[in-house]
Amino acid sequence: MKRTCQKALSIFAALAALAAPPAWAEPPAGPGPGADWALCDRHATLAGRRAGLPDHLLGAIAKVESGRWNAERQAILAWPWTVMAEGRGRYLPSREAALAEVRALQARGVRNIDVGCQQINLKHHPQAFESLAQAFDPARNAAYAAGFLRSLRDETRSWTVAIGRYHSRTPHLMGRYRLKVFRAWREARHQARRKEREARRAAAASQGSLLAANAQQGQGLGAVGRPVGPVIRAQTPLVPGLRIGAGVQ
DSSP states (O other): OOOOOHHHHHHHHHHHHHHSOOGGGOOOOOSSHHHHTTHHHHHHHHHHHHHTOOTTHHHHHHHHHHEEEETTTTEEEEOTTEEEETTEEEEOSSHHHHHHHHHHHHHTTOOOEEETTTTEETTTOTTSOSSHHHHTOHHHHHHHHHHHHHHHHHHHSOHHHHHHHHHOSSHHHHHHHHHHHHHHHHHHHHHHHHHHHHHHHHHHHHHHHHHHHHHHHHTTBOTTSOBOSOOOOOOOOOOTTOOTTOOOO
16 A cells, blocks of 8 residues: 555544454464464455455455465465555565564664554554554554545545555556555455355355265164064964964863
8 A cells, every 4th residue: 555645544544443353353463473374364355354355355455465375375465464665565574574574674764664464554544553563554554444445435436446545646657556455355266166166165165065965874773763674573472273363261
């Protein structure tokens, strides 16, 4: 996110506050960097729903803004400890390292710095966060971005224009950025539909296995639960001179 205008700031301030989760809602970061890979997408999904954004849109923007290659997943994923300044992106290993990097940049007089999952620009959005630490809170970062994007949509009455203006109001920069987001957004929707199909197939297979198991267990039981097979009836003891069916005299 490179630039915005003061008018937009006042429009979406309330929306960002509404989208921001309470402090207790922040999930634990997890045991290490492996858990960090999921933070941006998770919080983009939650913040997008709270702000009424189209499904997967904010996650696609995060992927464009802070995406880096994940060798294990063989995919580009948004990284929460991303810093962009002086025309160069930096993927730091932890929140603490990202905080230290920004402080070092600021100490050198650098002000135009993008931070976090959604790459909020600290120069153009000076009121976005109460502290630098909060800027690197994935939940707060995503909540602010969701409110900002929602305000741009309300201002322009167009998601297409809003997506471009999230990055810049310069027409040629808007266009290139929008194409990147649309590509990532389309991929995210396709992945979501594929996961839904796989989940349905898995559920159907599980149900089929359960029915087969029940049928196998039910073999040997009749329709009302009685054993199936030769019915052995009690026989009348044979008494010499007594015909079966004859009454006892």
